[in-house]
Amino acid sequence: MAKLMKRKELEQHLQDLDGFTKPKILLEQYETRAHIAACMLHTIESSYGDLSQKRVLDLGCGCSVLGIGSALLGATYVLGVDIDEEALQISTSNINQFELSEVDLVQCDVRSLPQLLSETSKFDTVVMNPPFGTKHNKGLDSLFVEIGLQCLSDKGVLYSLHKTSTRDHFHRKAPGWKVEARVLAQLRYDLPATYKFHSKSSVDIEVDFWRFLKK
Numbered sequence: 001m002a003k004l005m006k007r008k009e010l011e012q013h014l015q016d017l018d019g020f021t022k023p024k025i026l027l028e029q030y031e032t033r034a035h036i037a038a039c040m041l042h043t044i045e046s047s048y049g050d051l052s053q054k055r056v057l058d059l060g061c062g063c064s065v066l067g068i069g070s071a072l073l074g075a076t077y078v079l080g081v082d083i084d085e086e087a088l089q090i091s092t093s094n095i096n097q098f099e100l101s102e103v104d105l106v107q108c109d110v111r112s113l114p115q116l117l118s119e120t121s122k123f124d125t126v127v128m129n130p131p132f133g134t135k136h137n138k139g140l141d142s143l144f145v146e147i148g149l150q151c152l153s154d155k156g157v158l159y160s161l162h163k164t165s166t167r168d169h170f171h172r173k174a175p176g177w178k179v180e181a182r183v184l185a186q187l188r189y190d191l192p193a194t195y196k197f198h199s200k201s202s203v204d205i206e207v208d209f210w211r212f213l214k215k
């Protein structure tokens, strides 16, 4: 078995990736910072072995920080899916920078993804930092999880970030989704001042790092 890359080394690689050039507020575009992405992915691999030798789906991939990190930790295949063409252009350049032939991209609304997948093309692991489902996108955070779960094979597992304020909501949803749901960590997410209405240079919000395991 290949040696697991150190978390710090992974973070340094992810720091080199390009982020959104013109983030779109309606799509809730803000990238996962390198240190949070590295923390998430390193935990997924070191504690659960859910990346190496796995088929991984990066849902709402944006500039593909999570997908590229998954490939660097040994995923055999990664598919990044996003609705936004410009985000996927940045992803393509990021993927080329690392010469990763195992990462593919598809442009589509997550809502149409399950119909595009056959049983044999399902995934072992889903990683995502979906829209928080605020303002115009109410409920989109839950919808991303539901769709991610539909794209998993039996016993597949989904990792996601959600606002801590929605923790009770996800605990209530879990039995209906037939998953074992666990908050692995509570993180402070420094949302950069991406949009004009943010007056401070960055805003800290509490975010839960979740693991949803299909029963």
Ligand SMILES: C[S@@+](CC[C@H](N)C(=O)[O-])C[C@H]1O[C@@H](n2cnc3c(N)ncnc32)[C@H](O)[C@@H]1O
Binding pocket: 027, 028, 029, 030, 031, 032, 059, 060, 061, 062, 063, 064, 065, 066, 081, 082, 083, 084, 087, 108, 109, 110, 111, 128, 129, 130, 131, 132
């Ligand atoms: C919070 S950003 C996260 C980006 C990336 N996963 C990361 O961790 O840096 C959410 C992403 O979801 C994408 N998105 C929003 N609505 C979507 C939809 N309906 N279908 C597919 N992608 C969507 C946005 O374009 C954006 O790239």
